[in-house]
Amino acid sequence: xxxxxxxxxxxxxxxxxxxxxxxxxxxxxxxxxxxxxxxxxxxxxxxxxxxxxxxxxxxxxxxxxxxxxxxxxxxxxxxxxxxxxxxxxxxxxxxxxxxxxxxxxxxxxxxxxxxxxxxxxxxxxxxxxxxxxxxxxxxxxxxxxxxxxxxxxxxxxxxxxxxxxxxxxxxxxxxxxxxxxxxxxxxxxxxxxxxxxxxxxxxxxxxxxxxxxxxxxxxxxxxxxxxxxxxxxxxxxxxxxxxxxx
Numbered sequence: 001x002x003x004x005x006x007x008x009x010x011x012x013x014x015x016x017x018x019x020x021x022x023x024x025x026x027x028x029x030x031x032x033x034x035x036x037x038x039x040x041x042x043x044x045x046x047x048x049x050x051x052x053x054x055x056x057x058x059x060x061x062x063x064x065x066x067x068x069x070x071x072x073x074x075x076x077x078x079x080x081x082x083x084x085x086x087x088x089x090x091x092x093x094x095x096x097x098x099x100x101x102x103x104x105x106x107x108x109x110x111x112x113x114x115x116x117x118x119x120x121x122x123x124x125x126x127x128x129x130x131x132x133x134x135x136x137x138x139x140x141x142x143x144x145x146x147x148x149x150x151x152x153x154x155x156x157x158x159x160x161x162x163x164x165x166x167x168x169x170x171x172x173x174x175x176x177x178x179x180x181x182x183x184x185x186x187x188x189x190x191x192x193x194x195x196x197x198x199x200x201x202x203x204x205x206x207x208x209x210x211x212x213x214x215x216x217x218x219x220x221x222x223x224x225x226x227x228x229x230x231x232x233x234x235x236x237x238x239x240x241x242x243x244x245x246x
Contacts, residue, residue, distance in 0.1 A: 044058070045063055045090070045092070047063065047090055047091075047092045047103060047105050048061055048063055048092050050103065050140075050160060050161065050162075050163075051092060051094050051101065051103065051160075052096070052101070052156055052159035052160065053159075054094075057094040057095070057096070060094060060095060061092055061093065061094040062092065062093050062094070063090070063091075063092045064090075064091055064092075064093075065085045065089065065090055065091070066085060067080055067081065067083055067085065070083070070091060070093065070102070073093050073100075074093060074100055074102065074145060077145065078122060078126060079119060079122055079123070079132070079143070082115065082118045082119060082122060083104060083115070084111075084115070087106075087107055087111065088107045089104065089105065089106050089107065089111070090104075090105050091103065091104045091105070096144075096156060097148070097152075098144060098147060098148060098149065098152045098153045098155075098156045099130075099133070099144040099145055099146045099147040099148060099153055099156075100144070100145040100146055101142070101143070101144055101145075101156060102142065102143040102144075102145065103140050103141075103142050103160065104140065104141045104142070105139055105140055106139050106141070107139070108139070109139060111139075112136065112138075112139045112140075112141060113136075115141055116136045116141060119134055119141060119143075120134070128145075130145075130146045130147055130148070131147050131150055131153075132144065132145050132146075132147065133147050133150055133153035133154060133157065135154075135157045137157070137160050137161075137162050138162025139162060140160060140162050142157055142160055144156055144157060
C-alpha cells in the first residue's frame with residue numbers, strides 16, 4: 001500500500017513540475033517589452049502615457065522596440081525602415097479617428113535630429129496618399145499615418161508634450177546657432193520697434209500740426225470778424241489795398 005502511495009505521489013509531483021515548466025515557458029514567451037522608463041505608480045511605460053487620451057487607447061496601443069512589430073501594426077511603410085532601434089530607442093503606436101499615430105523616442109537629441117532629416121527627406125521625395133503628417137517634438141519623432149484631415153492630424157500632434165529636460169554632458173553643439181538666432185531675432189525686433197516709433201512720431205506730429213493750425217486759423221478768423229475797420233487816410237483818397245475799409 002505504501003508503494004502505491006509513493007508511486008502516486010511521484011506521478012503527482014511530476015505533473016506539478018511539468019505544469020510549472022509549461023507555465024514558466026508560456027510566461028517567458030509572453031513577457032512584454034521592457035521600457036527604459038516606466039511609471040513608478042503603475043509600471044506602465046511613460047511613452048504610452050504621452051499618447052493623447054492614453055487611458056482610452058492604452059489597451060489597443062502597441063509599445064515596441066522592433067520595426068517588425070510596427071509593420072504588423074501599421075503595415076508596410078517605407079519610413080519605418082529608417083527607424084533604428086539600437087541604443088534604447090522605443091516606439092508606441094495607437095489608432096485615432098484622425099489616423100494612426102506613431103511616436104518614436106530617441107535617447108539623445110543627436111539621434112532624433114539625424115532621424116528627423118531622413119524622415120523629412122523621404123516624405124518630400126515620396127508623397128503619401130492618404131497624407132502622412134510628421135513633426136519632431138523634443139526627442140519624439142511623431143507621425144500620423146493615413147490622415148483623414150491634415151489639420152485634425154496636426155491638432156492631434158499638438159497634444160503630444162515632451163516633458164523631459166535635455167542636458168548636454170559636454171559643450172552644447174548648438175549653442176552658437178541659438179546665439180545667432182537670438183541675435184537675429186533681437187536685432188529684428190529692435191529694428192521693427194524703432195521704425196514703428198519713428199513712423200508713429202511723424203504721424204503724430206503731422207496730426208498735431210494740422211489740428212493746431214486749424215485751431216489757430218479759426219481763432220484768427222473770429223478775431224478778424226469782430227474787428228472794427230480802421231483807416232489813417234485822413235479823409236483823403238487812398239487805395240484800399242488791405243480790404244479793411246470801403
